[in-house]
Amino acid sequence: MKTSLAALFATTSVFAASSAMAAPEVVVSVKPIHSLVAAVMEGVAVPKLIVEGAASPHTFTMKPSNARSLEKADVIFWVGENLETFLEKPLDALGKKATVVALSEAPGVEKLKLREGGTFESHDHSDEDHDDHAGHDHAKHDHAKHDHEKQAGHDDHDHEGFDMHLWLDPSNAKAMVKEIQARLIKADPEHVAIYNRNAAELEKKIDALDQEIRSALAPVRAKPLVVFHDAYQYFEHHYDINVVGSITVSPETVPGAERLSEIHKKLASLNAVCVFAEPQFQPKLIDVVTAGTKAKSGTLDPEGATLKEGPELYFNLMRNMSKSLVDCLDKDA
Structure with a gap:
């Protein structure tokens, strides 16, 4: 009996270990999108975060531990080169085996062009005075239809001047959740039920949050x-x-x-x-x-x-x- 129980325990342990190993190695650039990826992956694995603590992607410098994470990654989520400029070369050099997902290119994400003029400083950073009109240019970007799945090479990403703080619109957050869900399922179909359930619950939470904030403001x-x-x-x-x-x-x-x-x-x-x-x-x-x-x-x-x-x-x-x-x-x- 003891031998049978020991064998059963060993078999169960091996199965559990193999199941855990089946989860993809996922790396995420910045906290807001890491949060969305972590929510979709909850119950499967915890994604690694590059820009930790109080660091900013605008001034971040890669560490050796970040480079090791990129080398091991199966899937890498980032907003895109107009935000995490520090990641462009490391992704090309280190993320060769990974699927690199720029969430700024996710279907359904609305991108707004960077503003200048009025009380917003011009992008040549000159100190000259501009027209005092404070109207806001909310120009929308028409997304070109193209294959979003890239390996480490991703040189057809747009280089235009878009504001990359996309997550501050809950509608964009939901669009990114759908893309995160799809990419995780493709990388790890064994956990499709968990990813689907988590993504559905996450979208409902974002809707509730949206209404709460709208009322408060x-x-x-x-x-x-x-x-x-x-x-x-x-x-x-x-x-x-x-x-x-x-x-x-x-x-x-x-x-x-x-x-x-x-x-x-x-x-x-x-x-x-x-x-x-x-x-x-x-x-x-x-x-x-x-x-x-x-x-x-x-x-x-x-x-x-x-x-x-x-x-x-x-x-x-x-x-x-x-x-x-x-x-x-x-x-x-």
């Missing part, structure tokens, strides 16, 4: 605000909030004294209620541009820098942004 959405860099137009576009300008378009470019002086002057003319910093980028600049004005200051964290990674991060990120906006814009809060 309704009383303050018309109040004008200025952000640190122009990373919010998906959130702005989806919820119709009134972002009238940014201190800098690109966080890699530190605004000069002339630019800060320009923003300081415009805060009064724009009647901006709040100016928002970000955790990773020089919050003291906000103090400079708001000094002597009636504008209050707050913090927005569009990349989840201050949040713990995992399936709940996306929901915490979106709720925190909504709460920060309401807290600052509601003068009675």
Whole structure:
């Protein structure tokens, strides 16, 4: 009897080990999409994250451990080369056996072009004054029909100037979930039932979150605000909030004294209620541009820098942004 039980235990252990080994090695670039991938993979495996902690994809430097993860990966999810520029060469050199999925190219994802002019700084980063019209260009991108599945070579990705903070629109998040689901099923058909169930539940949670945030922002959405860099137009576009300008378009470019002086002057003319910093980028600049004005200051964290990674991060990120906006814009809060 003891021998039979031992044999049964050994067989079960081997089966469990082989089942665990069947799960693909998945690597994800940044926290918000890692959260979506982790939610779809829950109960199967935990994907590896490259840009950890409070790091930003705008200023990230690869580590040896990141390189090893890319070499071992079966599937790599990233937003695309216009966000994680640090990944372009490593993907070509290290991710040769992996399926590389740029979620910016997922079917159903709406991409908005980067803005310039008005109170948004031009993309040549000059300090010259621009037309003061604060209208928002929400130009939509027509997606070309092409094969989205790439191995490490992906040089036909577009190089146009699109805002890559796609996850801030819940509709985009749902489109990315569908792509994540499809790619995981293709890489790991043994767990198709789990991926399908998780993706369906995740889409329902995103719908509920969307309604919750829309209701919370309704009383303050018309109040004008200025952000640190122009990373919010998906959130702005989806919820119709009134972002009238940014201190800098690109966080890699530190605004000069002339630019800060320009923003300081415009805060009064724009009647901006709040100016928002970000955790990773020089919050003291906000103090400079708001000094002597009636504008209050707050913090927005569009990349989840201050949040713990995992399936709940996306929901915490979106709720925190909504709460920060309401807290600052509601003068009675």
